Amino acid sequence: MPFGYEGTRLWSSSLGRDVEDHRSQREQLRVAYHRFRERAVLLAAEIPQDLREYTVHDAAHLDALWELADVIGGDLIELTPTEAYVLGGAFLIHDLGMGLAAWPGGIDSLKKEYDWRDIVAACTMELRGRPAADGELDAPAADVEQAAKEIALREKHASHAAELALISWTSTATAEEYHLIDDVDLRTTYGHLIGQIAASHWWDIEKISATFPAHPIGAPVNCPSEWTVDSLKLACLLRLADAAHLDSRRAPKFLRAVRNPRGLSDIHWSFQGHLQQIRRQDDQLLFTAAQPFEVSEISAWWACHDALHVVDKELRSVDALLVEMSRPRMAARAVKGVDSPSRLSTLIPTRGWIPVDASITVSNVPSLVKKLGGESLYGNRPDTAIRELIQNAADATRALATLTDAAPAAITVAYETDEQGADWIRVTDSGVGMSRAVMTGVLLDFGRSYWGSQLMREESPGLAASKFRPAGRYGIGFYAAFMIGDYVSVVSRRYDEASSDTRILEFPEGLAGRPILRIATRQEMRHSGGTTVSIKLRDPDSYDLLMDDKPRVFAGLNYANFFDLCQKLAPSLDVPLQVIDRGEERRNCIESHDWKTLTGRELICRLGHVGSPIWSSTHVSLGFVSDAMRPIMRGDRMLAHAALAPVPPGVIGDQGEELRVWGVITGGGLRIAELGGAIGIFTGQPLKADRTKASLDASAKEIADWASEQAEIWQDEINSHSPEWNIYVALLSRLGADTKGVHIACTAEGYLSAHELEEWARDRRRIVIADDFDVEVDDKLGEQTFWSRSAREYVLLGEDIVLAPSSNAQYGEWDAWPGEEYTGIRRIPVRSGIVTSPEEWWKEYRGSTVGLVIHAIARAWNCAPESIVRSLSNIDENGRRLTLDIGKSVVGAKPVSSFVEFLIDRDLIP
Structure with missing residues (x-):
């Protein structure tokens, strides 16, 4: 019984049984094709075992391609018998690689592919939301391995088709060897060509025209000379028939x-x-x-x-x-x-x-890109353009260092003036460089990142599975360049390409016109891999980055000159950074990872700036804060190098100058956001595309341990009871610190640490906790007295009353937290005056200074803090706080009322 494809015009006119001339040669090809088909159909039947949810790739699909080629080609397309055999062979094997049966050795063969670990890394990130841990690339979880197998089979089936006509399978039972083409002569003559045509169905059309010869291949020696093979025609028939089925x-x-x-x-x-x-x-x-x-x-x-x-x-x-x-x-x-x-x-x-x-359509793409990639996203912060370009350059440099196992080369940021007086910013790296596919595809695709993509896995095998972690992730950073200039050019060469492959992508009219891609002239060629992005400043007077005589604020950063600006934008970069400052010599700005080895003094000077007093001047010296700086380590990885910040945040320099310094969160070495309450650097991850919010890499426990050490270092300063002492206590409480000897509250007996408060509370049956918002402790005269703001007079403090520092006292914001471990204590609670229930109150206040007091009392009474909270007796049915007479005034015995956190009765504790 004839097969369905034997009724097609292309088959019957070339290998049909009714064709009279050269019958023996046609019969040899026909029989060989039937045997080829029998084995291919067996492999095709195995595909659903691995890709069960995919549509059918069985014999019906393979045979239908003959019909579709007939319809698409029409009467003008003819096949010689050899072309029919080659085309039919390509039909048979083009999809077989989608099943493990086509991979001798099964999954083990797939795992030996050069990019298997890259695919596992991508699947781990997709399914787990994190990079693969040590060992997971070689022994992934079952669901990750299944996902990786499906992606690998889909992505690699076309390239594997190039080998299928030549590879063999060996029976473990009989040691017999099998090929899809068992005719040795045909396999030797046409096996490679069949594989190339089969693989080409996933190529782009330019690769097809560049790969297959313009003229037909000659006939085998035992066949008529007119039996040539036009591989270009066959490749086109296959891709069209397959797409149309x-x-x-x-x-x-x-x-x-x-x-x-x-x-x-x-x-x-x-x-x-x-x-x-x-x-x-x-x-x-x-x-x-x-x-x-x-x-x-x-x-x-x-x-x-x-x-x-x-x-x-x-x-x-x-x-x-x-x-x-x-x-x-x-x-x-x-x-x-x-x-x-x-x-x-x-x-x-x-x-x-x-x-x-x-x-949804976007009719004005340039306008959208300009808005989302410019001021609407980043705000009026033109320094963002420089930061984003440094980030892109650093990613490319890290990528090449990872691929070549070499030290990263330096990035250069230059501020230059050309002969016509125009100002330029140029950021140059010697990194992995960009291929034509990247420059004309990913780079121009707003919001699409190259890192982690299939194209990256194809161009840089092994990179996804390495320790390389790009800082860029949103695919929009390059477009920040258009915030400060309209003319932008990108000169790039892949590190593994020739100098003559250097390409230039120019935006002569910014985002309003079409970019131009051209081959670099001899003078423009790069003789090593890497990229240079050049921006012609739109209005140089508006971005005067060189102010040597005095500090100047540029987009939220205080800086003295362009060099200083670059240093503040990339304070913890792991790639060397050099700066050329308008005609000056090249200067080393950042050394790779140098923030880890800088002294505290050097790091503070890198981050800070001389400033005029905005708040009350600090009295803490640069030397004290420098000595207080401590790292947060996880193994050999440094997650922070910082100290608790003075209140207000600043230090007195060696020459008596006032340095204003904030903590900084960096990702990939680049500044993401500021961090109140600390001085130094914390590593983190951006939470928003504009990189103004971040989460910390350090865990809650790691931060608490660091804060506990800071509490010990700052104990004498805090216990001096400056007007800001409550701010220190509040911050340490929020960070989960063991406050040790730090005073956390005040009673009629004086200031008490947590341990001392435990002793004070141990034998008491009733305690009233009040905050010091109304009652202020005054020890200026050498002894403690208590001043009521509302009564404007001194008062006596009851012996069972403990004053906790005001919970809303704070300076700056510590708004970057390491995940859900901090749920419920992400900020100092404000005095809302209303609580809904004891449980809700505790959820909000457990990380406050009042929370410290509650914990101390709970330890003294040997009960859980939650037990104390559940026994609250001062919340009325409307959920409003009560007031309490906390003492008598010295003059006139006038009662004074204050908002009370709550009243604790020991006899009510469960």
Whole structure:
């Protein structure tokens, strides 16, 4: 019984049984193809074991490609017998790599592929939301390995097809060796070519024209000379037939019910299950459906619409190629109806809804990019452009250092003036460089990041599976350049390409015009890999970065000159940074990882600036804070190098000058955000695309341990009871510090540490906790007295009353936290005056100074803090705090009232 494909014109006219001339040679090719097909069909049947949710890739699909090639090629396309054998072989193997059966050795063979670990790394990030831990790349969890296997089979099946006609399988039972092509002569002659054509169905059209020869390959010596093989024609037939095979043979409804595919896979099963066999009408392919798409199948109809657009694009690009090459054109050159959803719906009908293309469109892309990649995202902070370009350069430099196992080369940031008087910013790296695909694709695709993409895995195998962690992740940083200039140029060369491959992408009209890609002239060529981004400043007077005589604020940063600005933008960079400051010599600005080895004094000077007093002047010296700086370490990784900040945040320098210094959160060495309450550097991760908010890398416990050490260092300063002492206590409480000897409260007996407060509370049956908002402790006269702000007179403090520092006392914001461990204590609670329940009150206040007092009392009474909270007796039914008479005034015995946190009665504790 003949196979279905034997009835096609292409087969019957070339390898058909009824063709009389050269019967023996045709018979040899025909028989060899049938044997080839038998084994290929067996492998195709194994694909569902690994990609169960994919549509059918079985014998029906392989044979249908002959029919589609007939329809698409038309009468003008003829095949010689050798072309029929080669094309048929490419049909047979083009998708076999989607099943492990086509990989001798199974999953172990797949794991030996150069990018397997990269794919596992990508899947771990996708499924776990974090980089792979040590050992996970080689022994991933079952779900990660399954996801990696599916991605690898899909991404690599085309390249693996190039080998399938030549590789062998060996039986473990008999040691017998098998090939898909068992005829040695045919395998030797055409195996490689069949593989190349099969693999080409995933190539772009430019690679096809560049790979396959312009002239046919000669016939084998035992065949007529006219039996040539036009590999370009065959590659075009395969890619068009494969793209166009979208009908119910690939998605049988019963099989869909058996496999129950999910998500996007199910949508593809749905729409292909609707489609009938294609026809050709004039030069257009005609796709039709007998059964209309219901409202519940809207997504499937649009998936069909998009798939037919892909087919239409392939038909048009192949036709353009064949015309350019002066080759016979295919009969089908477009898809009917794809230019309009309404016209397509006359061929592929809907019921109960009308397909109107109401998808979101952006009519002014340059305007959108300018807004989202400029001031609307970053604010009026033109320094962002420099920071983002340094970040991109650092990522490229780290990538190359990882790939070559070499030390990272320096990045150069230059502020220059050309001969015409125009000012330029240039950021140059000697990193991995950009290929043409990156410069014309990812770089121009706003919001799409190269790092972690399939293109990165293809161009830089091993990078995803390495310790390389890019700082860039949003794919928008480059566009910050247009905040400060309209003319931008990018000169780049991949490190593994030749100097002559240097390319230049220019934006002569900014985002308003089309960029220009050109090959660099000899003078412009780079002789090593890397990238230079140059920005011609739009208005140099507005960005006068060189102010040597006095500090100047530039976009929120105080700096003395351009060098100082770059240093503050990248204070913990792990890549060397050099600066050229308008005609000056190149200067080393940052050494790789030097923030880890700088003295505290050096780090403070890097981060701070001389400032005029804004708040009351600090009295803490630079030397004291420098000596107080401590690292936070996790193994050999430094997560912070910082000290508690004085209140207000600043230090007195060696010459009596006042240095204003904030803590800084950095990611990838670049400044992300400021951190109140600390001086120094904490590493973190950006939480927003504009990089103004961050989470800390250090955990809650690591920060608490650091804060506990700081409490000990700052104990004498805090216990001097300056007007700001409550701010220190509040911050230490929020950070979970063991306050040790630090005073945390005050009683009539004086200031008490947590340990002393425990002793004070141990034998008491009743304690009233009040904050010191109304009652202020005054010890200026050498003894403690208590001043009531509301009564404006001195008062006596009851013996059971403990004053906790005001919970709303704070300076700056410590608003970067290491994850959910800090839930409920992310800020100092404000005095709302209303609480809903004891439990809600404690959830808000447990990290406050009052929380410290509660914990101390709980330890004294040997109970849980929650037990004390549940016994609250001062919250009325309306949830309002009560007031309490806390003493008698010295003069006139006038009672004074203060808001009370709560009243604790020991007898009520469960």
